[in-house]
């Protein structure tokens with residue numbers, strides 16, 4: 191029987207979004223990062239284009255999370271409370287292509303740090319590294335809006351990725367993004383319709399589509415991953431099928447989600463069947479990241495240096511299949 | 523073209539004998555129409571029926587069994603995306619053993635994988651296969667490995683043996699054990715004979731789609747149905763694309779030569795890369811994944827991913843809503859409240875056990891949702907929790923008058939107390955992992 195590859199061409203195309211601004215573009219970054227642009231399902235090079243690779247960002251904090259697992263702490267010991275230095279390490283030593291500055295410490299119940307302190311932290315990181323920044327906030331609307339407004343202003347022109355707005359709280363931050371030229375994350379809890387609705391709301395206030403990234407919400411491996419996985423596959427399918435309001439690049443957060451779970455920290459001594467805890471911490475994040483890449487992730491915020499290294503390597507391998515006859519990660 | 527259930531029914535004997543495993547011919551016909559059964563399961567089907575059904579009676583992706591007894595079943599899938607329905611037959615995970623390694627090491631490796639299992643959300647997670655790589659020059663080493671595996675393990679065997687004579691004798695030892703033979707060169711008539719004779723499945727390897735199709739077609743023509751596809755690409759990117767192409771051809775184009783489970787072996791660079799490749803392949807249709815070596819943390823991670831990808835997206839795994847006894851609680855023991863999402867229940871009950879405290883765990887009906895999901899969805903709110911506690915007559919069953927609620931829903935404590943006169947509501951820790959220290963620091967009764 192003669193075989194023919196069943197190619198499917200899609201009417202839709204994922205919107206291309208650029209984050210970060212170089213001096214030509216009004217910022218100070220050494221380069222910007224572009225994601226999106228796909229015309230086919232993830233890694234389906236046989237039937238469409240993927241002009242940009244998925245990008246891996248790493249995260250630094252205004253205040254180190256109280257429960258940061260030891261498997262991560264060992265890489266950051268001395269710099270966990272120094273976001274600028276930690277960012278430098280992430281970029282120079284661990285290969286981060288972007289840095290997310292998480293301002294959780296400004297949450298009234300998680301440290302209640304002032305807006306001014308937050309702005310200082312962001313400026314510190316901005317000066318420490320040349321990659322584009324993601325600014326990650328929290329769910330306390332009032333405080334988050336105040337912080338984000340000031341951070342947007344202080345970083346005007348840098349085209350940071352402001353992470354995030356949600357359905358019940360998007361106007362203030364979206365307006366600040368517009369005024370100071372930043373890109374925005376629209377976050378919704380694992381639901382295709384909610385995601386679409388928020389994108390429509392943002393489009394209705396004339397937020398430009400090429401400055402919008404969606405976060406469909408990440409459940410870690412073993413903690414809701416299957417829901418995230420399927421919602422992302424559905425969103426990507428719809429986007430490619432031509433639904434403009436779902437055709438945005440997707441952000442996922444395997445780092446923060448995996449750092450929360452017990453598997454990232456419990457010792458082998460207490461859980462003999464779970465195996466070596468040091469490797470397990472990285473494995474957990476790798477499995478979460480790899481599966482969601484397959485589901486359509488375009489931008490990943492990760493924590494574990496070993497996981498970052500491997501996931502970046504696999505992304506490269508998936509983009510340039512080894513033509514010299516080697517089999518990469520597969521055995522003959 | 524696809525036949526309807528009724529069309530198929532007309533071709534069956536209509537005796538409702540039940541030999542097909544389904545009570546009636548009509549029910550069996552419906553299953554064939556839904557591609558959940560094959561005509562070959564009806565021993566009484568006429569030649570005419572077989573001819574008429576032909577390809578329509580074959581499922582789009584064959585179910586292949588490896589191993590004796592309740593061996594592994596892989597394939598049998600009907601959708602490209604799990605949200606379209608579900609994936610049915612979880613990926614078989616195997617670990618390689620090499621015949622050159624000496625009896626002691628081989629036996630140790632077999633026993634280690636055989637005895638390894640982990641529990642998660644009430645399921646027992648295990649590896650399914652050994653991949654026997656014959657890399658020794660001696661036939662005896664191969665036969666000894668097969669015998670050791672047979673004597674010390676219940677797992678199925680996938681055999682990679684370049685020596686024809688050794689393979690033949692090895693298969694003789696595995697008469698009733700349904701092994702799979704991993705061919706790494708083009709299929710020959712001899713292979714077909716051997717597969718027929720031994721009941722083994724064949725893993726067919728090729729580096730191009732057409733070559734693969736030619737080989738499986740040859741095997742199909744010869745009457746073999748237990749085939750597994752190994753389309754070799756260069757690197758993970760090629761493997762993912764090949765899998766997508768093969769599975770789409772089978773499901774959407776009804777291209778029979780590719781209607782079989784898919785196979786992959788990941789390399790031994792280091793555990794991190796093996797896991798990354800295995801995780802991606804598991805999501806994209808790979809039915810059998812062979813790992814280079816035993817690594818508990820890696821297996822546990824991959825088992826968890828397999829469990830996630832292969833759960834039915836239509837129904838969250840849930841436990842019965844009721845009062846569960848953790849340890850040996852008395853009427854004076856503490857009371858914890860949670861939801862009936864399996865994951866939540868198993869984590870919380872596990873941590874209460876870890877704390878060494880005996881307790882009553884009140885599992886409310888939240889339709890299988892986690893604490894915050896249920897709270898946000900209006901299913902774990904004061905009114906419903908209070909009603910549940912009254913309905914199960916908790917008051918009559920215990921003397922304790924304090925209940926501990928999850929820390930993530932601290933905000934409901936006041937209202938819940940109002941709705942439960944006579945009870946005191948204690949806000950627990952947020953993460954279940956902190957329950958052992960929480961019970962030591964707070965008075966719960």
Ligand code: B12
Pocket residue numbers: 378379380381384407408409410413414415417447838858859860861863865866869870890891892893894895896897898899900901926927928929930950951952953954955957
């Ligand atoms: C997977 C998921 C879903 C799945 C459902 C999964 C399920 N079967 O429950 C789906 C996609 C269906 C879903 C839907 C929704 N979700 Co949802 N979902 C999640 C997600 C990613 C993970 C939840 C999970 O499985 N956690 C794991 C379990 C084990 O956690 P848990 O039950 O809380 O248990 C832990 C603790 O609470 C503690 N614990 C539990 N019981 C007890 C008891 C005691 C005594 C103690 C001390 C401790 C304790 O132990 C456990 C381990 O530490 C979270 C975000 C996240 N990353 O956590 C959002 C999240 C819970 N969802 C959210 C929302 C808003 C929703 C929706 C309302 C969205 C919508 N409008 O459609 C719907 C609601 C469904 C409905 N309409 O009924 C929000 C809730 C926000 C809030 N704080 O109110 C979250 C937090 C996401 C977010 N940040 O916005 N969701």
Ligand code: SF4
Pocket residue numbers: 534535536537538539540541542543544545546547550563564565566567
């Ligand atoms: S085995 Fe055949 S004849 Fe008997 S009930 Fe099933 S379909 Fe009908």
